[in-house]
Amino acid sequence: MNETQMFGDFRTARLPRTAIEANTITYFRTAGGTRPDLRLVQLGYHRIIVKDFNRSDVLFRMIVGPILIRRELGALRVLDGVPGIPRLVGEVDRYALAMEHIPGRSLDRVEPGTLQPRFYERLREVIDAMHARGIAHCDLRSRGNVVLGDDGEPYIVDFAACVFRGRGLNPFIRWVFEQFVLADRHAVLLIKQRLSPELLTDEDRRQLAQELPYERPARFIGENVRKLTRKLLVRRGC
Numbered sequence: 001m002n003e004t005q006m007f008g009d010f011r012t013a014r015l016p017r018t019a020i021e022a023n024t025i026t027y028f029r030t031a032g033g034t035r036p037d038l039r040l041v042q043l044g045y046h047r048i049i050v051k052d053f054n055r056s057d058v059l060f061r062m063i064v065g066p067i068l069i070r071r072e073l074g075a076l077r078v079l080d081g082v083p084g085i086p087r088l089v090g091e092v093d094r095y096a097l098a099m100e101h102i103p104g105r106s107l108d109r110v111e112p113g114t115l116q117p118r119f120y121e122r123l124r125e126v127i128d129a130m131h132a133r134g135i136a137h138c139d140l141r142s143r144g145n146v147v148l149g150d151d152g153e154p155y156i157v158d159f160a161a162c163v164f165r166g167r168g169l170n171p172f173i174r175w176v177f178e179q180f181v182l183a184d185r186h187a188v189l190l191i192k193q194r195l196s197p198e199l200l201t202d203e204d205r206r207q208l209a210q211e212l213p214y215e216r217p218a219r220f221i222g223e224n225v226r227k228l229t230r231k232l233l234v235r236r237g238c
């Protein structure tokens with residue numbers, strides 16, 4: 001299978017579940033409650049990741065899963081070709097999507113002191129390119145969403161919580177989007193503070209000392225929406 005077939009045809013066609021089942025190599029994570037299955041699948045010479053809410057808790061699967069899949073599909077389509085973002089392979093159905101597998105490990109598995117200044121410079125470039133295409137990630141505080149590739153480069157995954165700027169004509173929407181952009185940049189500094197405090201510059205420290213104006217209310221809303229969703233949509237014991 002060549003690049004065009006992999007990233008051209010499948011982006012518009014649907015990937016059949018039977019092909020995914022038959023070619024699964026391993027599960028990164030199995031579904032439960034609000035979590036999707038994440039599996040590694042071998043398709044020809046390519047390895048892909050399939051994110052799938054099909055086996056998540058039933059109400060979550062029916063109501064929230066398809067919204068998150070649509071959001072992530074939309075983001076990956078817009079970001080296609082941005083270095084540092086996995087390429088979309090295609091939609092499976094309303095519960096699942098497939099994307100390029102990035103060999104590496106996410107930063108929640110990286111020891112402090114491992115990363116070099118260049119990594120953070122490159123990460124900031126990826127984030128700037130993402131913002132330039134009108135997408136703010138909104139969940140970069142979670143270190144699991146940044147991957148240190150085996151090639152030493154940073155990659156960003158998990159666009160389920162992202163925000164779209166749209167055409168950016170409305171000044172209020174533009175202002176709201178700008179707050180999410182600032183939050184993404186701040187999240188990179190928080191990662192640096194946690195994993196590479198020795199690399200923090202005076203300017204980084206100055207920015208870290210300033211809490212973002214809407215950080216507290218945003219965190220409060222985020223945490224409570226998550227708790228409420230779990231309470232309402234996940235059966236006890238999940």
Ligand SMILES: Nc1ncnc2c1ncn2[C@@H]1O[C@H](COP(=O)(O)OP(=O)(O)OP(=O)(O)O)[C@@H](O)[C@H]1O
Binds near residue numbers: 028036102105144158
């Ligand atoms: N394209 C990819 N290539 C390599 N690893 C990936 C890829 N996508 C996801 N992963 C790995 O799977 C983990 C979980 O993925 P992701 O964050 O998208 O799922 P999630 O259900 O939103 O998880 P969480 O709730 O923990 O954020 C990531 O931390 C990363 O280690």
Ligand SMILES: [Mg+2]
Binds near residue numbers: 142144145
């Ligand atoms: Mg994640």
